[in-house]
Each structure stands twice: as C-alpha cells, then as structure tokens.
Amino acid sequence: MPQTKFLLDESEIPTHWYNVVADMPNPPTPPLGPDGKPIGPEALTAIFPMSLIEQEVSAERWIAIPEPVREALNMYRPSPLIRAHRLEAALGTPARIYYKNESVSPAGSHKVNTAIPQAYFNQQAGIKRIATETGAGQWGSAMSLAGQMFGIEVRIFMVRVSYDQKPFRRSMMETWGGQVFASPSMETQTGRAILAKDPNNQGSLGMAISEAVEEAASRPDTNYALGSVLNHVLLHQTIIGLEAKKQFAKAGDYPDMVFAPCGGGSNFGGVAFPFFADKAAGKNVRLVAVEPTSCPTLTKGTYAYDFGDTAGFTPLMKMYTLGHDFMPPGIHAGGLRYHGDSPLVSQLYHEGLIEAVAVPQLATFEAGVTFARAEGIIPAPESNHAIRACIDEALRCKQTGEKKTLFFNLSGHGHFDMASYDRYFAGQLEDFNYPEEAIQASLAKLPQVA
Ligand SMILES: Cc1ncc(COP(=O)(O)O)c(C=O)c1O
16 A cells, blocks of 8 residues: 655654754845934834844854754644655546644644744743734634643634634634734724725735734833744744655655745745755756745745834835735735735745646636545635646646645645635635736835835
8 A cells, every 4th residue: 555644743843943054055134224324223123032033134044943843843843745646546647745734733734833833932931911812713723722721821813704604713813812803903002093094805815914013012011023024933934845745755755846835935935945955966856835826925926124014013024025015916815915914925936936826716726626525624714726737737747747746835725715715616706807907006105225
C-alpha cells in the first residue's frame, strides 16, 4: 500500500524558528515613522512586548522556541504531511502532490501557530488584554483560543462582511472567551468616524487593524496582536516549513514547487521560508504565493512605503500595496482581502527570488471541490487559491509528462465557510473584474516618502 501520511513524533516539533533575514541577499527595509525616518524598537513598546519586538528586528538565523510554547503547540502539532494520491489519480497527472494539513489545529488553521507564542510572550510581559482584528474569523478564533490558554482577555474587531457571512466563527471565538465586535464598530473613534460617513460600510482588514491598534495604544494593560504581515508572525509560522522538510526527508522526496495562499503572507512565509534557505544555498525550488485576482497585491500592486491600516496608525512599511484605503471586493476568502503584504515576502518578490500568481474566485472554488471530493477535507476558501495553482501545475505536467513534486499548504478547513460553498453550488458566486479604477484612486494617495 503506498504511504499517504508522513508523520513526526511530538519530540520532533522544532526547537527553533527559522529567520529568513539571515539568508536574504539584502537587509530588510526598515519601518518608518510619520516623519519618514526609520523607527526604533521603542516606538512599538506601546502595543507589543519587548520579546516580540526583538524578534521583529532580529537577524539571527535561529530563534529558540520557549518550552511552554512547544508544550502548547503539541496540542495539535506536528501536523501531517499528506501525499495526495487520490487527487493525483483524479487529475490523471504524473506529478506527485503533497500538502501540509494545517487545518488540524483546534481553531482550524495555521493561525494558532503564532497566536500561541504571541499570547505567551504577552503573558510573560504582564499583559492582561489583547486587542486584535480578524478577516475570515480564523485569526480571531486562534487568538481567542491562545488567550484562553494563557489567561489573557481577547477583544476582536471582525470585518463586517465576514461577521455577517460567518456567524458561527463569532460563536467559536466566544466559546473560547473572546469578545467580538463587527468592524467598523462604535467601540473606537476610527469606527465611529467611518460609520458616520457610511453606516453600511462592509469593513476591511485595514479598518479593523486601525480599531484594534487604537484600543491597544490607549490602554496600558492592553497590547495589540497581528495575525500576519509582521516579521515575528512569519517567524512563528516557519514551524510549518521546518516540519515539512523533515517529513519530505522521511518520504524520500523534495518539492520542485511550493504553493501557499497569500493574504498578509504569514502561511506563505511559514511554509516557504525554510525552503528558501535551501534555495539560497543553491537548491532549485520554486516558491509561489497565490492571491485573488480581485485583490492582487503582489501581481498588480506597487512596491512602496504605505501604512498597514486604513487610518494610518501603523508605521510605514515597504511592501507591495494596493493603497491603504483600497476596499477589496467582498470575495469569500476574507483572509486574502488585505491591501498590503508582508515586507519580507514583498522584498523577496521584488528581488525575483519568489513568484506570485493571481487566480479568480470561481476557479478557486472549483479546485476546492475537486480536492474535497478526492482527499475528503473541505478546504478554507483561502486555501483553495493554493490548490487552484497547484492543480493548474499538475495539469500542465499531465500535458508535458513531467513528474514534478508539487507541495501546497492547506492553511485551513472550510467548515465555517459552507455558506460560501452553498452559493458556489447555487451559481451565485461571481468573479470580480480587476478593480483597476479603485486601485489607481487608492494608489494616488500613497504617503510621500523621501
Ligand atoms: C485559512 C487561511 N489561509 C490563509 C490566510 C491568509 O493569511 P496569511 O497570508 O497571513 O497566511 C488566512 C487569513 O485569515 C486564513 O484564514
């Protein structure tokens, strides 16, 4: 019987995170303050504990994972690496397809991999409350769970469109003790100002971040936690790729191509960066970030300094951006509706070291259904983006006869996204045209940096 699952023992959970900065050809671009000058670590102490700020600016290749964090992660890690024999057969491809199943976390996605260390480091710093945002609801669920594990109260600003589409994500967050507000909300000045102009505003990740940062900055007992984009978040996620490399060694195989959905870049960085270390050492491996055509940050955005949020509370970060007030269409992959991208992912893309493709919504659901019917697991709409790109490559291999090894990150399951699947089956989902005018209007307002 051909082997399907490549498993690790709990003792094989990595002891260190991998920091890609050590292998980048150029140092990362610094974040800038409102005066256009690089900010020091002290500028972030109002909303982050020093331990996370140190990780944010570190150039060390390996950063130790504290034992209490490894112990908390072993609730669901190591996650399995699966050889998708059934999907290969369904596609009739000579390619070998593998996926890392991050849907096995209690909250249903990779987001718990960073929620746990963020809760731990905040608890160690004496923080009692965390304010955060959530797009799809996956990050808010992960943070509620981790807050519960480490005795921290969690307040979540959930993008209105997801709040309405996914009521049970809210129930889940509340079950773990989180408090959830539809964003824009009446809880913050930012939210009230947006609602005064537009009472039916559907929200965006940029707005929800502004609300959470505003709350964290205004209370000494409250810090902010971000589920993506920042260097320390991608660092925590490298546990995915590090485990995968051990599992590929057990399988006696190695990927030619690695695919991951890309919103703010955390699961892409998490799965791809440990393979980038091999690429930097001369190995031939292609790393592909997959994004929606309706929010095409890497493939159609501008590489420039921009704010991470709508209101402009965050430092300026150099990244691919569609403009911080760009309002992405209401696609069902809520976690990919972000105007910017991780500065590390952006820099590697700018330097031609990683690749990106954009795929339309309907094709992603078609791929997700093909995957579910072959492999059983119903994927999150975000994950469907990576599955689409991987299937496209597998079908190219079918034409050329190439026996490539393809690997994608199944970043989460779609059990709370069944209303989106229903709409797909009812023929009610649409492809949004590339929102060129809205993007150009938003890019025209990029902050001017000397
Ligand atoms: C299941 C899932 N995959 C992917 C993403 C995209 O985020 P990131 O690019 O940070 O991995 C999200 C974000 O919410 C998500 O919930």
